[in-house]
Amino acid sequence: xxxxILISLFLLSTIFAETIDEDTKYSADCLILEDxxxxxxxxxxxxxxxxxxxxxxxxxxxxxxxxxxVLLIPAGHGSxxxxxxxxxxxxxxxxxKVIDNKRETVxxxxxx
Numbered sequence: 001x002x003x004x005i006l007i008s009l010f011l012l013s014t015i016f017a018e019t020i021d022e023d024t025k026y027s028a029d030c031l032i033l034e035d036x037x038x039x040x041x042x043x044x045x046x047x048x049x050x051x052x053x054x055x056x057x058x059x060x061x062x063x064x065x066x067x068x069x070v071l072l073i074p075a076g077h078g079s080x081x082x083x084x085x086x087x088x089x090x091x092x093x094x095x096x097k098v099i100d101n102k103r104e105t106v107x108x109x110x111x112x
Contacts (some may be wrong), residue, residue: 030096037086038060041096043105044079051075055099056082061092086111 004084027070043054051074058067066089073080084095098105 019045026103026105028098028105029097030107030109032109039084039086039111041082041099042079047078049075057097058084059066059090059095059097060062060090
């Protein structure tokens with residue numbers, strides 16, 4: 001009797017099981033920490049089994065690239081951070097742009 005119940009529960013759970021198909025999430029966000037004089041930006045991406053390189057650009061309010069660098073994301077990691085000081089930055093709307101293969105992810109923030 002026990003075997004019949006266990007087999008029935010197993011069959012029911014496999015019949016009604018759903019495959020969760022989550023879209024890959026790519027996002028960027030920046031946080032301004034005025035008391036620490038810093039800007040911290042985070043890029044979230046799909047985890048990879050291999051190391052991969054991404055290009056990070058900080059674009060000032062005039063549209064000029066203030067910083068352009070290539071960062072290495074180690075295998076298995078789902079995010080990476082980049083950081084700058086607030087002092088010496090132009091006030092206005094900045095862009096933090098990440099180029100991951102051909103995918104571009106952009107976020108904006110304001111320095112007052």
